[in-house]
Amino acid sequence: xxxxxxxxxxxxxxxxxxxxxxxxxxxxxxxxxxxxxxxxxxxxxxxxxxxxxxxxxxxxxxxxxxxxxxxxxxxxxxxxxxxxxxxxxxxxxxxxxxxxxxxxxxxxxxxxxxxxxxxxxxxxxxxxxxxxxxxxxxxxxxxxxxxxxxxxxxxxxxxxxxxxx
Amino acid sequence: xxxxxxxxxxxxxxxxxxxxxxxxxxxxxxxxxxxxxxxxxxxxxxxxxxxxxxxxxxxxxxxxxxxxxxxxxxxxxxxxxxxxxxxxxxxxxxxxxxxxxxxxxxxxxxxxxxxxxxxxxxxxxxxxxxxxxxxxxxxxxxxxxxxxxxxxxxxxxxxxxxxxxxxxxxxxxxxxxxxxxxxxxxxxxxxxxxxxxxxxxxxxxxxxxxxxxxxxxxxxxxxxxxxxxxxxxxxxxxxxxxxxxxxxxxxxxxxxxxxxxxxxxxxxxxxxxxxxxxxxxxxxxxxxxxxxxxxxxxxxxxxxxxxxxxxxxxxxxxxxxxxxxxxxxxxxxxxxxxxxxxxxxxxxxxxxxxxxxxxxxxxxxxxxxxxxxxxxxxxxxxxxxxxxxxxxxxxxxxxxxxxxxxxxxxxxxxxxxxxxxxxxxx
Amino acid sequence: xxxxxxxxxxxxxxxxxxxxxxxxxxxxxxxxxxxxxxxxxxxxxxxxxxxxxxxxxxxxxxxxxxxxxxxxxxxxxxxxxxxxxxxxxxxxxxxxxxxxxxxxxxxxxxxxxxxxxxxxxxxxxxxxxxxxxxxxxxxxxxxxxxxxxxxxxxxxxxxxxxxxxxxxxxxxxxxxxxxxxxxxxxxxxxxxxxxxxxxxxxxxxxxxxxxxxxxxxxxxxxxxxxxxxxxxxxxxxxxxxxxxxxxxxxxxxxxxxxxxxxxxxxxxxxxxxxxxxxxxxxxxxxxxxxxxxxxxxxxxxxxxxxxxxx
Ligand code: NA
Ligand code: NA
Numbered sequence: 077x078x079x080x081x082x083x084x085x086x087x088x089x090x091x092x093x094x095x096x097x098x099x100x101x102x103x104x105x106x107x108x109x110x111x112x113x114x115x116x117x118x119x120x121x122x123x124x125x126x127x128x129x130x131x132x133x134x135x136x137x138x139x140x141x142x143x144x145x146x147x148x149x150x151x152x153x154x155x156x157x158x159x160x161x162x163x164x165x166x167x168x169x170x171x172x173x174x175x176x177x178x179x180x181x182x183x184x185x186x187x188x189x190x191x192x193x194x195x196x197x198x199x200x201x202x203x204x205x206x207x208x209x210x211x212x213x214x215x216x217x218x219x220x221x222x223x224x225x226x227x228x229x230x231x232x233x234x235x236x237x238x239x240x241x
Numbered sequence: 242x243x244x245x246x247x248x249x250x251x252x253x254x255x256x257x258x259x260x261x262x263x264x265x266x267x268x269x270x271x272x273x274x275x276x277x278x279x280x281x282x283x284x285x286x287x288x289x290x291x292x293x294x295x296x297x298x299x300x301x302x303x304x305x306x307x308x309x310x311x312x313x314x315x316x317x318x319x320x321x322x323x324x325x326x327x328x329x330x331x332x333x334x335x336x337x338x339x340x341x342x343x344x345x346x347x348x349x350x351x352x353x354x355x356x357x358x359x360x361x362x363x364x365x366x367x368x369x370x371x372x373x374x375x376x377x378x379x380x381x382x383x384x385x386x387x388x389x390x391x392x393x394x395x396x397x398x399x400x401x402x403x404x405x406x407x408x409x410x411x412x413x414x415x416x417x418x419x420x421x422x423x424x425x426x427x428x429x430x431x432x433x434x435x436x437x438x439x440x441x442x443x444x445x446x447x448x449x450x451x452x453x454x455x456x457x458x459x460x461x462x463x464x465x466x467x468x469x470x471x472x473x474x475x476x477x478x479x480x481x482x483x484x485x486x487x488x489x490x491x492x493x494x495x496x497x498x499x500x501x502x503x504x505x506x507x508x509x510x511x512x513x514x515x516x517x518x519x520x521x522x523x524x525x526x527x528x529x530x531x532x533x534x535x536x537x538x539x540x541x542x543x544x545x546x547x548x549x550x551x552x553x554x555x556x557x558x559x560x561x562x563x564x565x566x567x568x569x570x571x572x573x574x575x576x577x578x579x580x581x582x583x584x585x586x587x588x589x590x591x592x593x594x595x596x597x598x599x600x601x602x603x604x605x606x607x608x609x610x611x612x613x614x615x616x617x618x619x620x621x622x623x624x625x626x627x628x629x630x631x632x633x634x635x636x637x638x639x640x641x642x643x644x645x646x647x648x649x650x651x652x653x654x655x656x657x658x659x660x661x662x663x664x665x666x667x
Numbered sequence: 668x669x670x671x672x673x674x675x676x677x678x679x680x681x682x683x684x685x686x687x688x689x690x691x692x693x694x695x696x697x698x699x700x701x702x703x704x705x706x707x708x709x710x711x712x713x714x715x716x717x718x719x720x721x722x723x724x725x726x727x728x729x730x731x732x733x734x735x736x737x738x739x740x741x742x743x744x745x746x747x748x749x750x751x752x753x754x755x756x757x758x759x760x761x762x763x764x765x766x767x768x769x770x771x772x773x774x775x776x777x778x779x780x781x782x783x784x785x786x787x788x789x790x791x792x793x794x795x796x797x798x799x800x801x802x803x804x805x806x807x808x809x810x811x812x813x814x815x816x817x818x819x820x821x822x823x824x825x826x827x828x829x830x831x832x833x834x835x836x837x838x839x840x841x842x843x844x845x846x847x848x849x850x851x852x853x854x855x856x857x858x859x860x861x862x863x864x865x866x867x868x869x870x871x872x873x874x875x876x877x878x879x880x881x882x883x884x885x886x887x888x889x890x891x892x893x894x895x896x897x898x899x900x901x902x903x904x905x906x907x908x909x910x911x912x913x914x915x916x917x918x919x920x921x922x923x924x925x926x927x928x929x930x931x932x933x934x935x936x937x938x939x940x941x942x943x944x945x946x947x948x949x950x951x952x953x954x955x956x957x958x959x960x961x962x963x964x965x966x967x968x969x970x971x972x973x974x975x976x977x
Binding site for chain 3: 112122195
């Protein structure tokens with residue numbers, strides 16, 4: 077599926093750029109404080125920016141993590157079940173995961189709308205605070221997509237574990 | 242009703258649902274049943290609220306740095322130095338895990354960050370030295386607990402603020418209690434190492450030791466930067482985490498050329514995924530803590546204590562049990578915010594020293610980090626080492642027992658907590 | 668009971684805000700014969716202040732008592748309170764300003780922000796502390812001070828030639844100890860409670876920053892209350908203000924003693940120094956304020972000038 081391949085590439089690139097930017101910003105703020113004199117005051121926004129970027133980092137990685145079988149869970153009993161029962165259980169997990177992720181994403185959309193309407197802005201950057209709730213919206217949609225693809229057998233997230241490492 | 246929701250969580254857990262569903266689905270059910278009138282989007286607010294803290298940022302950065310050091314040469318070089326120095330002793334690398342976690346944990350102040358940073362370095366080496374998989378994992382996860390006790394410690398600062406206790410005195414007490422806990426783990430290592438199976442390295446002449454140190458000169462810059470940077474007041478622990486990433490990239494990719502830019506891309510991505518796996522659980526934990534707070538459970542416990550007119554011995558036992566149970570199911574830092582306000586006045590009325598009570602609380606918070614099912618350090622080890630959660634739990638429980646013994650000792654021998662503060666402050 | 672309100676705040680249980688919230692809860696329970704229960708959740712149990720403010724708008728919680736400094740993102744107009752020396756030194760004059768047209772206009776700016784602002788609660792004045800000498804205003808130059816997230820407070824330190832550094836509150840004690848930053852600004856009782864005096868050499872009592880709390884309720888909840896209950900709640904909140912002020916003053920007095928006893932050098936800034944500090948900071952701080960709060964801000968500033976001109 078070329079679309080899915082493209083999506084993965086976009087997700088991975090965003091994660092890498094976000095993470096490296098977070099590192100660079102924090103490092104930069106240390107340098108500014110040590111060597112920048114009063115210029116350091118102009119960089120007080122960095123703490124807030126990195127905290128917000130971390131929210132996006134966390135939620136945007138949820139889908140990839142699921143696809144690669146990385147999310148933690150206690151799978152001993154599940155894996156001991158006979159093949160037929162196990163397959164049904166896995167479908168059950170995918171279904172619950174799909175519904176849960178979609179529901180949380182939908183609540184996230186409401187939260188984004190509500191906070192944007194209230195006009196709340198972030199204290200130092202001044203950006204609309206509603207945008208931070210876009211992070212869980214996108215993240216849980218990406219997660220829902222993977223649960224859905226797994227449910228319909230389009231990806232195999234249960235044996236992908238070793239291959240991805 | 243509560244029973245059914247707990248049952249649901251247990252069923253999901255045993256059926257092998259992802260932990261985020263094990264925590265999230267029952268929380269949604271609880272909300273719909275008990276707080277139907279609460280606006281639903283609040284769920285998303287609490288999920289985000291669980292991870293929207295600057296001090297948590299040390300975790301992703303230290304995970305990132307540890308992955309870089311593990312994939313490159315820094316970790317191996319550091320381990321070589323340690324092996325050259327103490328590899329011949331009984332316990333060897335096992336003691337290094339305890340000591341290293343105490344040193345790293347003292348400055349990072351974050352148990353999960355300590356597990357992430359130490360794990361990739363020392364776990365393979367422990368296995369190579371012949372320690373069992375379970376013991377290695379258990380020791381790694383448990384040793385990180387000392388980071389909340391050994392100063393500086395945000396946990397102690399928060400306790401000091403909540404209760405009006407001197408932070409310097411708490412730090413002094415925390416140092417003593419942290420060392421006692423570390424020694425208990427070291428004793429456990431010493432016993433384990435005597436069982437056979439664990440090999441010792443030959444004792445090296447000093448010329449070879451110095452050679453190992455020289456070879457690791459770039460790698461040794463890492464602890465120097467982290468410990469030195471924090472204690473000299475150039476950086477905060479959170480910033481130290483970010484600086485350690487920059488240092489690791491420069492050393493591995495530019496100076497030693499042990500990582501290509503393509504490797505760097507892959508490691509960054511993997512670190513992001515490791516972070517997400519842990520933080521999504523913290524996020525779900527934020528949701529659960531919110532409902533536990535609303536339920537005002539501690540008030541009921543205090544009422545019960547009043548009725549039975551408990552003395553300090555009973556009271557501290559009840560407090561420990563409350564913290565233990567809370568620590569199993571919610572993020573222990575939230576447990577502290579919920580439990581300390583009702584329990585502390587009772588402790589005071591029973592004449593318990595605030596520093597002593599602070600040690601009991603902090604030791605419980607540390608313990609909560611490693612108790613299943615919600616044990617953040619277990620998840621961090623699972624995610625960063627790629628080990629199944631069940632395997633880590635199997636390794637951790639003997640350490641939980643050791644920890645409980647230490648907790649009882651600290652609880653009923655107040656002198657241990659108060660000795661150092663009295664020595665310093667009179 | 669017919670009405671239950673969850674009210675969250677950031678302070679610990681021994682501090683003035685919590686003590687008097689409990690008092691208000693008691694008064695309200697008594698006067699409504701148990702029909703209205705205010706449940707008080709201290710020390711950020713319900714989340715940080717941003718989340719509590721948002722929770723009040725959303726209806727997750729019914730109320731919060733928020734320091735004005737944490738409300739700028741929700742209602743930029745309220746940041747006027749961040750301007751140094753805005754609130755008069757004299758307690759009676761200060762209360763008259765809160766009760767008068769300026770105070771009422773300020774509370775009214777919350778109406779279209781999805782919050783009912785009931786009243787302002789005084790919560791002391793900020794002072795400076797540092798590990799470097801603070802002998803006069805010139806000594807502030809090149810020192811590093813930790814500030815809360817506020818562009819007005821940044822301007823305050825800029826005007827003194829100092830750097831303003833953003834650090835999380837939880838990391839502040841250690842950062843002062845190791846020297847990541849030289850100093851900070853907080854009321855004396857906070858300096859005592861957070862034990863900053865253990866790691867600070869010098870304190871200057873300048874009373875430069877007012878710590879005003881805004882009592883906020885969720886509009887839906889507030890409208891659902893019968894008018895008589897609304898009056899009872901509002902009455903209780905305003906009634907305890909003198910007691911709150913006295914409690915705070917006693918706490919500050921005790922804190923001052925503790926800080927002095929610890930060997931920290933405490934200096935009281937004289938009237939000339941305060942006037943000079945006000946002179947230095949007023950311009951840049953009020954410009955930063957108007958840049959944030961626009962026409963509403965200009966109008967409030969005008970109302971303030973009118974109220975204090977007399
Ligand atoms: Na520590
Ligand atoms: Na736990």
